[in-house]
Amino acid sequence: xxxxxxxxxxxxxxxxxxxxxxxxxxxxxxxxxxxxxxxxxxxxxxxxxxxxxxxxxxxxxxxxxxxxxxxxxxxxxxxxxxxxxxxxxxxxxxxxxxxxxxxxxxxxxxxxxxxxxxxxxxxxxxxxxxxxxxxxxxxxxxxxxxxxxxxxxxxxxxxxxxxxxxxxxxxxxxxxxxxxxxxxxxxxxxxxxxxxxxxxxxxxxxxxxxxxxxxxx
Ligand code: ADE
Numbered sequence: 501x502x503x504x505x506x507x508x509x510x511x512x513x514x515x516x517x518x519x520x521x522x523x524x525x526x527x528x529x530x531x532x533x534x535x536x537x538x539x540x541x542x543x544x545x546x547x548x549x550x551x552x553x554x555x556x557x558x559x560x561x562x563x564x565x566x567x568x569x570x571x572x573x574x575x576x577x578x579x580x581x582x583x584x585x586x587x588x589x590x591x592x593x594x595x596x597x598x599x600x601x602x603x604x605x606x607x608x609x610x611x612x613x614x615x616x617x618x619x620x621x622x623x624x625x626x627x628x629x630x631x632x633x634x635x636x637x638x639x640x641x642x643x644x645x646x647x648x649x650x651x652x653x654x655x656x657x658x659x660x661x662x663x664x665x666x667x668x669x670x671x672x673x674x675x676x677x678x679x680x681x682x683x684x685x686x687x688x689x690x691x692x693x694x695x696x697x698x699x700x701x702x703x704x705x706x707x708x709x710x711x712x713x714x715x716x717x
Contacts (some may be wrong), residue, residue, distance in 0.1 A: 501656055503649050504582060505642075506570050507612040508549065510535035512642040513649075522650055525659040533598070533649070535576040538562070541569040549616050559616035567611060567622045574609060582607035583629050587641035588617065591630030594648060594695065598631070602648070603655040610648065612641030679712035 505513045517523065517533050524533050539547050543565055548649040549609055550560040575581050584604055592598075602608060611618070611627065623630065633644040696710045 501530075501653070502534065502578075502582075502607050503653075504534045504536060504574055504607070504609040505577075505612060505645055505649075506536050506538055506567065506574070506609060506693070507544060507642055507645070508614050509640065509642050510537055511611070513612075513646060516646050517649065521659065522653050525656065528623055528658070530656050530658050531653050536570050536574060538566050538570050541566040541573070543569075553616070557616075562618040563620075564619040564622040564625075567618060568625065570583055571609065571611075571626050578607060580607065582609040584609045584611065584626050585648070586611040586613065586618070586623055586627040586630050587644035588613060588630045588636045589632050589635070590648070591632040593632050593634060596649075596651075599648070599651045600655060603652045608649075608652070610641075610645040612645050614640045679709040704716055 505532050514535055526533060539549050540547050549562055549566050551563050553561050585608060587610060589711060633647045686698060696704050
């Protein structure tokens, strides 16, 4: 699977995605990440990418043309049109079901907004999906784009050590919350691990895990 990030801050994305599990996934070839600096497509000599909103209002907006030119250039390079997602607090809130659906795709391009957002005409012309990471606002689309790319990449075959790793965990089936987990030592600051987990009795342990899932709801 290939991700393309259209952003004014490619290093934010690169730094995060080159580390740990996701970084290893890229090195092993399970996923590819490409970063595109929107400012490189600015048309004026000062490389400006923002301007004031028509009708007044606070802050600045990203202008349409550099984003359009950046996306068109990407489409020309890929020879196909990737699914184009705009990270926006106005979008539909991301959930595990959506992440699973996205993990089936070959190409995803993500537009990371800054300032107060982007000119609506660029959304209408190119964007397939507006996606939010929750009902709050962060300073730019890079963190939300990373949340999406991380959560999709870890579902790709080979990225986690085995399917067990995510089939068991919170939200996989869209409703269950996982059971609490414990590691060594068996007693920590006077708090003991639930007895049943130390018995090695697989059926009882499975039942306990299931009961605890219910309790967590
Ligand atoms: N940009 C700013 N806030 C956002 C959010 N909650 N989700 C997606 N993109 C955003």
